[in-house]
Amino acid sequence: MIAMPPINNANETVGSADSIFNKFKEHSISEFFKKNKQMLGYSGLAHSMVTIVHEYVTNSLDACEEAGILPEITVSIKDAGENKYWISIEDNGPGIPKKYIGKALATILAGTKFNSYKQQRGQQGIGAAGCTLFSSMTTGKPIHIESTTLNESYACDLSINTIDNTPVVSNMSDINHSGTGLKVEGVFGEIKYERGDRGVYEYLKRTALVNPHCQIAFIDPESEKYIFTRSINAIPKKPKEVKPHPLGLSINDIIEFSQVSQEKKISTFLQNSFTRVSPKKIEELRKVCNIDFDKPPSEINWDDAEMLINAFKKIDWIAPDASSLSILGKSQIKTTVLNILNPEYISVTERKPKVFYGGIPFIIESAIAIGGNAGKKTEDNDYTSNIMRFANKVPLLFDAGSCAITEAVKKVSWKRYDIDLEKQPVSIMVNMSSIYIPYSGVGKESIQQDQSIVNEIKFALMDCAREMHHYLKNKERDKIEMSKYKSIIKYVDHLSSDLAFITDMDRGMIKEKLSTLVESHYIKKKDIEETDSGESGEQVI
Ligand SMILES: Nc1ncnc2c1ncn2[C@@H]1O[C@H](COP(=O)(O)OP(=O)(O)OP(=O)(O)O)[C@@H](O)[C@H]1O
């Protein structure tokens, strides 16, 4: 083989590894997100505005739920010109202690929810710090905090030093504030307030509807005040913290858990750290896995962890406990859909718990609504369908294309159920509840298209579609019966006169008998009238 001569530009010298690596630099996670803010949901002016509100509101709901407090949240937005807005979000949660404020709201990948195996809205420790970063990046200004816990009440300003992902806390002062809670306010640039399907108002409305125990006040940039009132005065049962199931673990999870374990042996470490691992299971694992189960867990290396993960797949397990999941429930879904759409008919399904990645429990709830304000009006004044997606009671307004819910909707053979998503005013609602929602990206806007999740959503939608089909078929049949009844009853009057003339019998009596005959033939008449006035079955009144 003939070696090609190096192509050399006369003006350039060939760089040595040393000269190239002189530029070698380490980047912090916040520097990474500074350059890739779209990954956090900051792409597009209106989208970025909703992302900020979403991150703070989900945090407030999580914090109140964790502390057993009925949430009261106030969101205020003021136009600050040139695509800049002042945003303030205040809650009555437990607040954040002074010593954690910098880590909590100005350090990426820090928080109290990471690896907590409890159903919560937040899970990564990125959301709030991402907002702090976005504010500094777009306005150069810190965010302002007021926090009151049971022990202290203070105010401060926060920003992130992106070089090393550390918080910069300034202007710390004590304040007087009654009750506990957190208020975050700041000026954010490159955002825009828009009303509409994917705006802040809709986001808050949907959040309030699926979280009926919370009260949200919203003051929009026109100073218009909206209150989404609390409709349930009970604090929802706190989601139970569970241990992870062996089939839901990654190699890295095993390493992380083993490093913090106080157990003396791998066998007891596995039994005490994960659910469904009994002494009997350890014996089964010993037969399929060539590691020493009596050595300390701190000695588990990558190969051991990989062997364990493979061994987990070789034996049978009882499914994980799903009692930790906090779902909406059929009646809440119905109320939600009714409030948003006021449809003609709703069918609702709550599926049994299922498992994805082999070890993470989840529950799918879904609803299909037709008529009323369901569906979307097209430009030609026709209708088409729309999908309302929720994950752990949080509305998902963006990135529908990559979402498991959208994919599942595509997989249902709607024609089979006489439902035309292109033409009928149909709305579909799906809520996935899990201790871990596998989002497609860090922005938490869509659910990964894992096959077991897509299939389960599809089955839930098919359940609803079946019921809807039944309703539509009955409605069609009733319409036909009614039109037959109406065309025949028209002749009763005339026929009664003719028969009375021929037979010399009483016309009134003949009319009554004929009417009864026609009515008894079209027995559905009464039902039809009820259906028309919206009084039967699942029809919405
Ligand atoms: N309103 C609040 N009240 C009390 N604590 C809060 C509040 N907001 C945030 N926190 C604390 O700050 C931490 C960091 O919040 P952040 O939004 O960055 O991450 P997260 O909610 O844990 O996860 P995610 O990135 O998925 O949102 C939280 O884990 C929580 O401990």
Ligand SMILES: [Mg+2]
């Ligand atoms: Mg959060």
